[in-house]
Amino acid sequence: MNKVHVSASTKEYDVTVGAGLNYGECLKEIHSPCKLMIVSDDTVAGLYLDSATQSFTDAGFTVESYVFPHGEQSKNLSVAEKLMEKMVDKGITKTDLLVALGGGVVGDLTGFAASAFLRGMDFVQLPTTLLAAIDSSVGGKTAVDLMNGKNMVGAFHQPIGVFCDIDTFKTLPEETYAEGMAEAIKYGIIYDEPLFTRMERKDISDEDLVKRCVEIKAEVVAKDEFDKGPRHILNFGHTLGHAIETKSGYTIGHGQGVAVGMAAVCGAMLNSGDFKRVLSVLKSYKLPVNTTYDLHELAMLSKADKKRHGDVIRVVLPTKIGEVYLKDVTPDEWEKIITDGFHAMEEN
Ligand code: NAD
Numbered sequence: 001m002n003k004v005h006v007s008a009s010t011k012e013y014d015v016t017v018g019a020g021l022n023y024g025e026c027l028k029e030i031h032s033p034c035k036l037m038i039v040s041d042d043t044v045a046g047l048y049l050d051s052a053t054q055s056f057t058d059a060g061f062t063v064e065s066y067v068f069p070h071g072e073q074s075k076n077l078s079v080a081e082k083l084m085e086k087m088v089d090k091g092i093t094k095t096d097l098l099v100a101l102g103g104g105v106v107g108d109l110t111g112f113a114a115s116a117f118l119r120g121m122d123f124v125q126l127p128t129t130l131l132a133a134i135d136s137s138v139g140g141k142t143a144v145d146l147m148n149g150k151n152m153v154g155a156f157h158q159p160i161g162v163f164c165d166i167d168t169f170k171t172l173p174e175e176t177y178a179e180g181m182a183e184a185i186k187y188g189i190i191y192d193e194p195l196f197t198r199m200e201r202k203d204i205s206d207e208d209l210v211k212r213c214v215e216i217k218a219e220v221v222a223k224d225e226f227d228k229g230p231r232h233i234l235n236f237g238h239t240l241g242h243a244i245e246t247k248s249g250y251t252i253g254h255g256q257g258v259a260v261g262m263a264a265v266c267g268a269m270l271n272s273g274d275f276k277r278v279l280s281v282l283k284s285y286k287l288p289v290n291t292t293y294d295l296h297e298l299a300m301l302s303k304a305d306k307k308r309h310g311d312v313i314r315v316v317l318p319t320k321i322g323e324v325y326l327k328d329v330t331p332d333e334w335e336k337i338i339t340d341g342f343h344a345m346e347e348n
């Protein structure tokens, strides 16, 4: 078992990573028994809600639950409202806890409800996807989507703890696991060439992968919890990725969109050798690297990106594997970058 400490300015907490974690015992170490509302989606609840409930009950917690249909389409204000109405019905108070059991959709929505219910209450993340384990459960970004924009409504609200049982990855469909790998590859490209190389060689265990990615995320969040500057590097691949997700009506997954977004900017910016390595590692996890959507339309959709200010969009561009920088570009310049990236792909 490994613990990674997160020092955000508003909260300090640990991310515990291990196989076969006892959630109830883990939680008891940081919080006295209280009432819990476990929030999950129908797929994850079918697999893990009973065992999680048992574990928390055995540890002395009183457990309620709220389950919604799986998928990004549920990450909206209407589902958050239904959750909060159920919290009122079940007598959840400010000193109780919300528990997010699931992937990034469950975590983002639960965190958002925790930030808003009774003007803020504590919550815990139990990530069950690789993506949630290495990215969304850590760092305190919570949100729901609007029909015309992803993550448009949200708050910064850190969990009091993250307990990641890597055994839950065993039930992940290959495609969903791969979406987590897209975010892991992101950490390699923005921050850590040796990590990238280990992923290329398939020479890293899930536990080590989660630990290293969470260490990187913790370092970045400690520098810039509220996303004023340095944290923007975590958005690598996301400007185009979010546009693709939105354009698809959220039928294309977050990790898939990010994979295409990373491939495009790497094509535009990296030398041919590094670009080939990026394409090869993405393809080795069966991640998409191209899109059939109109690039002009995607560039215009990027104008709705949260990283836009005034007439410019802040994008993350690589100089080599392991190093990126931030640049403010106009939508036209952005369209040229992604167009160049996809042209480079045709040549490689
Ligand atoms: P998800 O939560 O929709 O999970 C993907 C699918 O896997 C779902 O159908 C879910 O039911 C299923 N699933 C989850 N765990 C499972 C398991 N152990 N076994 C079998 N099936 C399982 O999506 P995700 O890919 O985990 O996360 C994507 C979301 O995370 C997006 O909404 C994205 O915006 C958000 N995100 C947030 C942050 C952040 O910092 N807050 C960072 C990255 C991504």
Ligand code: GLY
Pocket (backbone or CB within 6 Å): 135, 136, 139, 141, 227, 231, 234, 235
């Ligand atoms: N996933 C982007 C961030 O946490 O900033």
